Amino acid sequence: MQESALTDLLSSRSGLAILALPSTYLELLTDELCAMPDDVLSRVRIVGPPRGSVPAELTHLWMPYDLRFDGEGSPDPGTRGDFAQRAARHFAEEVVRRVPYATPADHANMVERCLEPLSPSGHPRRLVGTDAELIAVIRELLPKSGGRSGETLRLLRRHAGRACEQGRFRRLFAAATQGELVR
Structure with a gap:
């Protein structure tokens, strides 16, 4: 039987393999993961999907990151699109760094203890604005964001409490940084 590329990769290395996967990618890898030898699979931790x-067959490897990780007091707030990566980073830095050779159940318990004091965020009510209003807010946020688009969008949503879809934001950010006025 020919092993998969993922199995080959994980078999050729020792230590933990943290898979930061949204549910769609986990779905693509499920058959491959379920076919792995137990000694390889036991070193896998799945972080990110609900x-x-x-x-x-894989729930014993899942680390219980949930909406609390994005709630009030989150150690690493961000967007849903980067949830798996942020959770995996937290897992590596706060859990695995402390206990690299724990069982999946022990790792999951440590994650649970990290998330226990947090509560899930409600859906924030953000103000909708005109293009001109949002450009003005974006310009105010540029010094705080270092001129970085992603950081500016995060600040716009989280700190300024403004609603702005990513495609619209991209256009407004370009206008704000190029000095254009949009009416």
Whole structure:
């Protein structure tokens, strides 16, 4: 039987393999993961997808990051699009760094203890604005964001409390940084 590229990669290395996966990618890898030898699979930790999207055969490897990780007091707030990566970074820095050779159950318990004091965020009510209003706010935020687009969008949403879809933001950010006025 020919092993998969992922199995080959994980078999050729020692130590933990942290897979930062949204549910769609986990779905693509499920058959490959379930076919791995137990000694390889036992070193895998799955971080990112919601519990309900993890197949029963892999739930023992899932780390319980949930909406609390994005709640009030989150150690690494961000967008849903980068949730898996942020959670994996937290897992590596705060859990694995302390106990690199724990069982999946022990790692999951440590994650639970990290998230226990946090509460899930509600859906924030953000103010909608005209293009001109949002450009003015973006310009105010540029010094705080170092002129970085992603950081400016995060500040616009989280600190300025403004609603702005990414495609619209891209256009407004370009206008704000190029000195254009949009009416």
